[in-house]
Amino acid sequence: MVTSPLQNRVMPTGEIVSTPSRGLLMGNRGCIHHPERTLGTSRWRSKLWISCVLSWRDVRRDVMPPGRWTALFFLDEVTALAAGHRPCGYCRRAEYRTFGECWRVSQGLAERPRATEMDKELHAERVDRRTRRQVTRPWPVGALPDGAMVRHNGTVALVTGGRLLNWSFEGYSEGAAVSADTVVELLTPPKIVGVLAAGYRPMVHPSAMGQ
Numbered sequence: 001m002v003t004s005p006l007q008n009r010v011m012p013t014g015e016i017v018s019t020p021s022r023g024l025l026m027g028n029r030g031c032i033h034h035p036e037r038t039l040g041t042s043r044w045r046s047k048l049w050i051s052c053v054l055s056w057r058d059v060r061r062d063v064m065p066p067g068r069w070t071a072l073f074f075l076d077e078v079t080a081l082a083a084g085h086r087p088c089g090y091c092r093r094a095e096y097r098t099f100g101e102c103w104r105v106s107q108g109l110a111e112r113p114r115a116t117e118m119d120k121e122l123h124a125e126r127v128d129r130r131t132r133r134q135v136t137r138p139w140p141v142g143a144l145p146d147g148a149m150v151r152h153n154g155t156v157a158l159v160t161g162g163r164l165l166n167w168s169f170e171g172y173s174e175g176a177a178v179s180a181d182t183v184v185e186l187l188t189p190p191k192i193v194g195v196l197a198a199g200y201r202p203m204v205h206p207s208a209m210g211q
Helices: 077-083 093-107 115-127 190-197 207-211
Strands: 007-010 016-018 026-029 050-052 070-075 136-139 150-151 155-160 163-168 172-176 183-186
Touching: 016 155, 026 077, 050 077, 077 190, 093 115, 093 190, 115 172, 115 183, 115 190, 150 163, 172 207
Parallel strands: 007 070
Antiparallel strands: 007 016, 026 050, 026 070, 136 183, 150 155, 150 183, 155 163, 163 172
């Protein structure tokens, strides 16, 4: 019997769709599914949006246990960051600490912020409270660090090395050449853009390296 993929693959736009492609990272936003393993409409209630490793100490878990959590999957970390998911402080402790330190530097803080502080600020930047849609912003592409995700001429793309690479669930492909003053639609929350600019180096799907 052939079953359809669950609706748990996350796009850089924050949309959660059904596709066979799994990706390199897992994560969650709390429990956002019904008992019959379909998603409900309340996908933004929790402020704790994280990205996690696919495998942790060989523990096998149900991806949609009733009333507990909903496993989500991302192509790579830049996809997760664009959707507003920060590194998990448990299974990705080193990345979480580096992320927090880059946040501190980018915001000019005296101390590294707590997870709840970052989550609160990120939630205000990633979701419109009225429409529950991703908040995007116009931005000159030349002012964006590597790792930011944008939409240009209707195509979602990764900013890297002064180029745009087209995003898909399978990986990246060569995109359009753009000038530094080209205004694009920024998908990645500005606070995370600051973290990237301060030196955080997220995981990127290997397909980006060959472009």
